[in-house]
Amino acid sequence: MKNKSQNSNPNSTIKILNYQITETVYSGSRTIVYRAIRNIDQLPVAIKLLKNPYPNFNELVQFRNQYTITKNLDSPLIIQTYSLEIYQNVYALVMEDFGGISLQEWVANQEKKLSLMEFLEVGITLCNALEILYRKGIIHKDIKPSNILINPHTKEIKLIDFSIASLLPKETQTLINPNILEGTLAYISPEQTGRMNRGIDYRTDFYSLGVTFYELLTGKLPFPCNDPMELVHCHIAKIPPLVNQINSEIPSVLSEIVEKLMAKNAEDRYQSILGLKYDLENCVTQLQQTGQIKNFEIGRRDVSDRFIIPDKLYGREVEINTLLQAFERVSNPPLSPLCKGGEESPLSPLCKGGEQSPLSPLGNGGEQSPLSPLGNGGEQSPLSPLGKGGEESPPPPPRDGGEQIPLFPHSHRTPLTPNPQQRRKKTPTPPTYPSRKTTHT
Numbered sequence: 001m002k003n004k005s006q007n008s009n010p011n012s013t014i015k016i017l018n019y020q021i022t023e024t025v026y027s028g029s030r031t032i033v034y035r036a037i038r039n040i041d042q043l044p045v046a047i048k049l050l051k052n053p054y055p056n057f058n059e060l061v062q063f064r065n066q067y068t069i070t071k072n073l074d075s076p077l078i079i080q081t082y083s084l085e086i087y088q089n090v091y092a093l094v095m096e097d098f099g100g101i102s103l104q105e106w107v108a109n110q111e112k113k114l115s116l117m118e119f120l121e122v123g124i125t126l127c128n129a130l131e132i133l134y135r136k137g138i139i140h141k142d143i144k145p146s147n148i149l150i151n152p153h154t155k156e157i158k159l160i161d162f163s164i165a166s167l168l169p170k171e172t173q174t175l176i177n178p179n180i181l182e183g184t185l186a187y188i189s190p191e192q193t194g195r196m197n198r199g200i201d202y203r204t205d206f207y208s209l210g211v212t213f214y215e216l217l218t219g220k221l222p223f224p225c226n227d228p229m230e231l232v233h234c235h236i237a238k239i240p241p242l243v244n245q246i247n248s249e250i251p252s253v254l255s256e257i258v259e260k261l262m263a264k265n266a267e268d269r270y271q272s273i274l275g276l277k278y279d280l281e282n283c284v285t286q287l288q289q290t291g292q293i294k295n296f297e298i299g300r301r302d303v304s305d306r307f308i309i310p311d312k313l314y315g316r317e318v319e320i321n322t323l324l325q326a327f328e329r330v331s332n333p334p335l336s337p338l339c340k341g342g343e344e345s346p347l348s349p350l351c352k353g354g355e356q357s358p359l360s361p362l363g364n365g366g367e368q369s370p371l372s373p374l375g376n377g378g379e380q381s382p383l384s385p386l387g388k389g390g391e392e393s394p395p396p397p398p399r400d401g402g403e404q405i406p407l408f409p410h411s412h413r414t415p416l417t418p419n420p421q422q423r424r425k426k427t428p429t430p431p432t433y434p435s436r437k438t439t440h441t
Contacts, residue, residue, distance in 0.1 A: 016087055019047060019094070026102075030059075035097055045082065048093040055090055062163040063091045069138060069162045077129040079149070079160040098156060100149030107145070107216065109152075116251075116293070119216055120284050122150075122157065126209060127277040129159045134202055134273055139166045141200070143208035144187040145215060166200075185228055186221050187211045190236045190264050203266040206276070210261025210269075217254065218246040222262070236264065251293040254283065260298060275302025 014021050019036045025046065026033040034047045050059060067084040074080075085092040103122070107114055126148065133140060140147075140162065147161040164182045183192055189207035191198040214222050222240030225231040234240075240262070243255040257279055263269045270276045278301040286293045313320065 014049075016047060016085060016092055019045070019085075021047070038094075044097040046095045046097040048095065049087060050090045053089055060091065063093060065165065066161065066163045067091075067093055069165050069167065073132065073136065073138075075129075075132050076156075077125065077132060077158060079158045095160075098149075098151055098158065099153070100151045100156065100158060102146045103148040103150050103157075103216075104145035106150050106152060113219075114216055116254075117284070117287060119213075120280055120287070121155070122216070123213060123280050124277060124284070125157045126159075126212075127273050127280065129157070130205060130209070131273045131277070133205070137167060138162075139200065139202055140205050140208075141165060141192065142183045142187070143205050143212060144184050145212055148212075181232075183208075185231045186223070188232075188235060189266075191266060193232045193235060195232065195236060198266070201266065203269050203271070206261050206269045206273075207263075207266075210258050213258045213261065214240070214243060217243050217250050217258070220246070251283070251295075253279075253293055253295050253298065256298055270299065270302050271304035272302055275299055278302075 014034065016036070018039050020039060021034045021036045023035045024032065025035050028051075030051060032049050032051055034049070036045050036047050037043070038045050050063065052059065055063075064084065067081050070078060070081045080096040082094045082096065085094060126143075130140075130143075140159070141164050142161060143159075147159065149158045149160055150156065181188065181193060187208045189200075189204040190196050191200055192204050211222060223231055223234035223238065225234055243258050244250045244252050245255075257276070261269055261276070279298050282296060283293045
């Protein structure tokens with residue numbers, strides 16, 4: 001994506017009724033934003049258009065969703081929308097123009113690094129903006145520096161781009177291609193990836209806000225990856241370096257605040273925007289009074305006023321550990337398939353010329369498995385109880401310590417394959433019955 005500002009030669013093909021285009025403010029992969037003058041009252045406005053001349057249904061829905069949500073938000077911290085005009089095959093969203101640029105561009109244009117006081121002022125203002133969304137039950141789902149506008153002269157801040165915002169208190173993200181996920185991958189929360197089997201609520205914006213804070217304080221993203229799948233994996237499973245490890249000038253308490261915002265589980269993040277705002281205001285007070293920020297316990301005023309059923313399991317630590325241990329045994333078998341040092345493994349018979357079957361679970365005592373004849377060229381039947389030397393193998397000991405009763409009493413005495421000398425026919429011997437004796441009195 002690329003920003004284009006101060007372009008005094010607007011595209012002559014763009015002509016919107018009742019508006020006069022003056023310059024191009026922003027040009028991205030999907031949208032383009034112009035500065036314009038409304039002819040009826042000479043009001044400066046910003047007009048946002050889709051670049052695709054033939055957009056699909058979802059793109060039109062997102063564009064209209066942005067207008068529907070923001071028109072009911074009367075706040076100086078939220079960009080105001082005036083109207084939704086029709087331009088050819090697409091919508092034209094007419095918004096206020098207060099002379100702002102993106103927060104990302106503003107930080108890049110700064111001659112010096114962002115001071116702690118400037119960061120805290122921006123952070124508290126963003127908390128106030130998210131508090132408004134929280135009260136209205138709105139989830140933004142795309143908090144990032146390019147969606148935050150700031151006036152370089154007045155330092156006025158406004159939140160923009162509600163195209164994928166949701167009015168639902170909690171929704172479920174389905175598992176889809178990471179290239180078409182809602183939101184920006186660099187700032188997206190783990191549950192918003194659709195791979196956590198968890199619902200999305202207002203705390204997903206806290207994670208994105210934490211990534212934004214991370215970038216403002218360090219000048220870099222927590223996960224500088226280009227591959228979409230790798231980036232999704234990082235958000236779900238990897239822990240980024242602490243802020244004060246990258247920038248030693250950052251107080252450790254600010255690093256803890258960002259770490260809490262970027263917790264993988266929503267239950268471990270801040271539960272209310274007021275709790276976060278209280279901690280940031282505490283930092284401002286210390287910085288104004290003493291010129292430094294000392295450590296303090298964060299989250300002391302972090303109390304949610306909503307009843308949210310957590311997605312975590314409570315009281316199942318034993319079962320969870322059992323499942324994790326079973327998964328670990330399957331994922332990392334203890335025996336190596338390499339033939340080193342005479343160690344036995346499921347694949348070692350392949351290296352020993354087929355002495356044992358790959359499926360043979362032979363122990364240290366050399367007990368025979370029912371599948372082991374498959375590795376011995378079929379010399380014995382799978383049901384034969386004979387060992388390697390042709391001797392009769394002792395029956396396994398009973399499990400309960402009681403007497404063992406064979407299922408087939410005489411099967412261990414006669415091999416299944418008869419000798420050639422026994423193949424001649426024998427005359428069956430009639431059964432012998434005990435004689436009856438008559439007793440006379």
